Amino acid sequence: MGRKNWLILLGAAIFIAAFPWLVAQFKAISHYVDVMVFAGIFSLVCLGLSLLMGYAGQISLAQAAFFGIGAYASGILTTKFGFNSLVAMAAGMTISGAIAWLVGVPSLRLKGHYLAMATMGFGVIVNIVLAEEVNWTGGPSGMADIPPFRIGTFTIDGEIAWYYAVWAVVFCALIFCFHILHSRVGRALRAIHEEERAAESMGVPTARYKVRIFVLSAVFAALAGSLYAHYVACVNPSSFNLMWSIRFMLMVMVGGMHSLWGAIVGTVLMTFVGNEWLQVFAELEILVYGAILLIVALFLPGGIVSLVPGRIFRRKAPEATLAEGAGS
Amino acid sequence: MTGPAATAPILDIRDVLMRFGGVTALQEIDYAVPGGVIQAIIGPNGAGKTTLFNCISGRTAPTSGTISFEGLEIQGLAPHRIAELGISRTFQHVALFKRMSVLENVMLGRHPRTRCGFLAAGFRVGGMRAEERRIREKALDYLDFVGLAETAGRESGTLPVGKQKILEIARALATEPRLLLLDEPAGGLNMRETEELGELVQEIRKLGITVMLVEHDMNLIMDISDRILVLHYGKVLASGTPAEIKENSAVIEAYLGMDDGERPAAQKPGPGY
């Protein structure tokens, strides 16, 4: 990644580091740290989804299902089988990735929006399984008493610890994604996005790349799900339904789906909107989301980051490639 | 220009038929391209030239017939497989990655000759940095070869059309093809640029790369090609050396027209597809 992104990253890291202290100064908003833990967890889902939407040009309506697979894998493996939290997390990510591959291969071979349809069906199935397999999942009321996240003798305990742990993971994931974008693989993804037939003729296996991006997005969602399960300690199927998949999509679109920063900005904003500022609408929430989606699609297709002047949040400007030199 | 001694064909097209619904774009195409030549393909608009390239490069699978590249049947393979095997192409209508830099376009051309995958890229491991450096150096070499080195950092969409056409050639060369398909590379080029293009194509042939060239510019064709294949309504009308084609009565009647080697008015580059 270029110097520009490292600088933004540094700025963002300083803000994230200082945030708990800042909100602690105001009693009314001190619980914002808790909201930010969720925002961080959702950001992981949205980073993967942003790559999928922004580069592979595909929509997935199963991100909440993959999120759920990660959450329940952690929940079931740690409570019923006494797995180590890290191992359970890795297992959830692997299962999620494998399933995404199975769903992705047939639907991404075909041109068009078959993935959206396939993932919508798959998401519904996952939700039914979570609600029906009462012995394993606890059914509609879910499972409780998921143990805290433990690495060796160290336990992530308390809001502040969770806050820093989650955001550290988010920053690592962000750097991982930037590295992918600024590499042979990333060039191929951008090429697919710009001129698919030329990319194919220059040797890019476009279908395979789309499948891999989809698998990556599912792995990210499962990672987030695992963190979520350990943080809230009890999960139930309603957190992993189609509505949540749509919310994740909306977060990416609001922030700007052609920018990884956009995914994070959009997620944080929409998490606050959903958790804090929209509670008054209660039942009407879905209408408000619909309206936001419409407004973004019609008037702000580049998302919030497109409002920032200059090219700060855009993809790497072509001029930068030379100056950056090899590697970087 | 005299053709080199006949060598084993690098590309062997056997009885290729291509139908789009009711339209027969190619039929009974039987032709072998010898290795190491500049093979021109001419014919009026809609003759099936681009369609033939699409069949060779995997964009479309012929309805029937076989296409062998160095003895291996390739019809119906995916375009990226064919690129890996050593066939590359340019497009009649410029198909650059417009918002990527000139250099990045050529770097993308290195794709089939490099390895780094998602995990190596994400974690920066497995010789990823060294490979990235080699990709960059090679790409700069190819830009140098076609004479676009000074524009390396520019957004490719901002280049004048003539240079975009040349950049497409550099990008195709970066895949290290043994067979290069150029679809109307002189379209949109002025006279001086066309001359330079002719020299470039001959340079490419000297590298041992067989070039197939679809062009409407008859001066360029007669100047640089070793063999000419004339397509007419999707069929082979004639084939031979430039001298033979000039003398061929069927070609003169159907295509070349009266004014000896000049392009007839009806042969303006059409919309193609």
Ligand SMILES: Nc1ncnc2c1ncn2[C@@H]1O[C@H](COP(=O)(O)OP(=O)(O)OP(=O)(O)O)[C@@H](O)[C@H]1O
């Ligand atoms: N994908 C397609 N679907 C339907 N018809 C097609 C398709 N591609 C080509 N054709 C038809 O096949 C015929 C040959 O077209 P092609 O583009 O190969 O001609 P060309 O020789 O390249 O002409 P030009 O000099 O205008 O580029 C035309 O009648 C065209 O309309």
Ligand SMILES: [Mg+2]
């Ligand atoms: Mg054509």
